[in-house]
Every structure is written in C-alpha cells, then in structure tokens.
Amino acid sequence: MDTSYNQRNREQTERLKTLSRLTDAELARPMGEHWTVAVALAHLAYYDARVLSTLDASLRHGVPRYWWNGPEALAVNDARLDGWRALSPRETLDQAIQIAEAVDRFIATLPDDFAETILDERPSALDRSRHRAEHLDEVDAALT
Numbered sequence: 001m002d003t004s005y006n007q008r009n010r011e012q013t014e015r016l017k018t019l020s021r022l023t024d025a026e027l028a029r030p031m032g033e034h035w036t037v038a039v040a041l042a043h044l045a046y047y048d049a050r051v052l053s054t055l056d057a058s059l060r061h062g063v064p065r066y067w068w069n070g071p072e073a074l075a076v077n078d079a080r081l082d083g084w085r086a087l088s089p090r091e092t093l094d095q096a097i098q099i100a101e102a103v104d105r106f107i108a109t110l111p112d113d114f115a116e117t118i119l120d121e122r123p124s125a126l127d128r129s130r131h132r133a134e135h136l137d138e139v140d141a142a143l144t
Contacts, residue, residue: 008129027089031142038089045096052103
C-alpha cells in the first residue's frame with residue numbers, strides 16, 4: 001500500500017508552521033470577500049479535527065463514516081464563518097498547527113486494512129496535504 005500521503009501531510013504541516021512568523025496584522029489580512037488568513041487557518045483546523053474525530057470514532061467504535069459532499073461542506077463553512085472570524089488570529093494559527101500534527105500522527109498509525117478502506121472511500125481523508133496545500137497557496141497569494 002502506498003503511504004506516501006504521510007510524507008506529503010508532514011510537508012504541508014511544516015509549511016503551515018512557517019506561518020508562525022506572521023504578524024497579527026498579516027494573519028488578519030483579507031482573502032477574498034469574507035475570509036482572512038486566520039479564517040482560512042480556522043477552516044483547516046476544523047476540517048482536520050473533523051477527519052481526526054471521524055476516523056477515530058470509526059476505528060475505535062465502529063461508528064459509520066459520513067463524508068460530506070461539496071454543497072454540505074460549503075454550508076458548514078457558511079455556518080461557521082462568524083465563529084471563525086471571532087477567533088484570535090494567533091490562537092487560530094496555533095490550533096491549526098496542533099490539530100494538523102495530531103491528525104498526521106493518527107493517520108500515520110492507522111492499520112493498513114483500515115487505511116486501504118479509507119483510501120478507497122475518500123483519499124483526501126488520509127491525504128490531508130491536498131486541502132492544506134490548496135489553502136496555503138491562497139494564503140501565500142494573499143500575503144504577496
């Protein structure tokens with residue numbers, strides 16, 4: 001089984017950590033109409049935490065996995081936006097890093113048979129690098 005997603009996850013987590021150099025003003029920089037850099041980080045933290053919780057509950061307790069489709073995820077983003085905007089930018093960054101590290105560790109220790117099932121169902125649940133890279137590219141663009 002190809003587990004190269006673990007290395008990609010670690011690389012994007014390291015990229016996330018480099019944002020610790022940003023000032024609070026840079027973390028508050030707008031990204032599009034409603035988001036800021038910090039909101040993008042809160043979004044990443046939320047979805048990494050959701051994946052971690054979903055995988056953990058499924059593995060340990062046999063809870064069925066429910067992966068959202070695009071419209072459902074957009075609705076969640078809209079519903080959580082005000083809460084994300086109210087968070088401290090620095091705390092949001094710290095939380096995004098901590099949760100990324102936690103989900104990376106968890107994913108790296110999954111039993112092969114379980115990981116193969118998840119890869120068949122939803123590869124992005126294990127390859128968190130895809131989602132992180134997408135938003136970190138947007139962050140980079142907003143900061144230049």
